[in-house]
Amino acid sequence: MSHYESQVREPLIIGHKTYHDITEDIARPIENKSGKLWWFAFSIALVTFLYGLGCIAYTIGTGIGVWGINRTIGWAWDITNFVWWVGIGHAGTLISAVLLLFRQKWRMSINRSAEAMTIFAVVQAALFPVIHMGRPWVGYWVFPVPNNFGSFWVNFNSPLLWDVFAISTYFSVSVVFWYMGLIPDFAMIRDRAKKPFSKKIYGILSMGWGGKAKHWQRHEELSLVLAGLCTPLVFSVHTIVSFDFATSVIKGWHSTVYPPYFVAGAIFSGFAMVQTLLSVMRKVMHLEDYITRQHIELMNIVIVVTGGMVAVAYLTEFWVGWYSGSRYEDFTYFSPGAAVGPYWWAFWALIICNVLVPGLLWIRKVRRSFFWTFVISIVVNTGMWFERFDIIVINLSRDYIPSGWTMFMPTFVDVGIFIGTNGFFFVLFLLYARTFPAIAQAELKTILKSSGESYKKHHTEDDHHHEH
């Protein structure tokens, strides 16, 4: 056989599968009707989404003062949630682009859903820069468009403008990368469709794809180059998001470790979100043979590695805060002032959720357990929300002038909008899971013969025969 793979590697596709079985398994959720559970989850998500929309409308109609922010703390839940959602999105690109460059075959059964997660998370993130504006109706002024004010341009020195470029590039390139991968899979659904309506829809979506040899050659080149472009893109986007803080003069924000540290945190929380989603998805959509314990363990290892990087960054901040000799640095993020100050609970929530609990993933039994993976993934995302909250609010609450010191208390509108974005995210994700091929079947079929369980067994037997 031409497919050689070391027997040390665990199979990535369980059971005796053929190419056709993969097609069937991936098409099943699209071709069958939604179950009660789906409608239940979708209803809850839709209601929370609508509630969040109401809160957004209330904010825009009444004024930004309905939020808990004040004259000292001008950024709080809005930008916390923005950074949190952008961070969640990053794992999707990491899985589809970085793991492609490293030729990691295990990415193939998870990349489609991870990319969907990216896109839906970036949609949530992109809401915040708009709705946190005092006058969102002139939000289009951030674009350098020729105009009637003597062509009054934008200021390219601001990281908030870099954000506009970074987020819109990230979103649009992610969508295109995802879509290009979906074309052959939509074609597969199109060719199976029995109802004229779905045949029409998937016919439009698949753009006439036929799987010609030349087209596949170009498709693989396109995927590789897009992966090569997305990898620096994903690093740059969260770097630019971190510049919102790092380029400021606020103590605790003005830190050169932010760009890599934010990126590590983004991967950390993003992978946690992938784990949360996939551990449910594999059960509900019966994809256990494709999203295996091995996939879960490998993602947990990525979480441990990036969690370690984040922990090192916390220590660095702590150390540099002391080493700087600046008295202002004593109240910063991760400095003694933060640990025992009025926001001590937020500080310790972060240490427990981001450093101590994910540390359990060093234990093999824990990181191979579906149950503990699910629990820890939620803990990590809670911790990463607190990380952004701590960075933003703790540093702002105690700034250079003590007469400006204050506290922040969110209002129901702050909370409502955040819950609403969670609802919106799940509305999109649940719709995706019913209508899109959740696994990149064309990619998965390329590794069936090298990483499928029955094929691997077959190879072992072959080797055995050769020895005698």
Next chain:
Amino acid sequence: MSTKTIYGIYGDDEDLLKAVRSFNKEGIAIKEIYTPFPVHGLDKAMGLKKTRISDMAFFYGLYGTTLATTMTWFMMNHDWPQDIGGKPSFSWLENMPAFVPIMFELTVFCAAHLMSLTFLVRNKLYPGAKAQNPDPRTTDDKFLMEIESSDIDKVKEAFINTGAEEVTVRDLNIA
């Protein structure tokens, strides 16, 4: 003898690759092959030239960098050279570090999008296009080889000898 289109369907990618090599030896020209997934080595076996869309992506990227450089220079240094927070606006180079994020993003933006567009245009893919594969099974688990020939018997035999599961002959215009 009129020229006809002959389709041979294979059930396995390795059989397909072997068949391509044996067709090459026999001097039968392959018109097209439709596969459900990228079969490794198929483009080499068929003698397809390397694609140049990645070379194009490089130039699209250069275009993006140029666009960002020109735009930041024109707006920040030429049109309205203002003092915003003490940043030097006398020349582009002095304030260049602040433009790096924009230059980077626009490079990636242009390279990625224009390359994807090139991909779609070159492959004649657009919303509403007719499916290009003659048999719907080729997006599932079948591999289809298309040959245009007037020597139908020879091609048929070659298909059967290389393990094709199904051979069909159609008039050219119908395909």
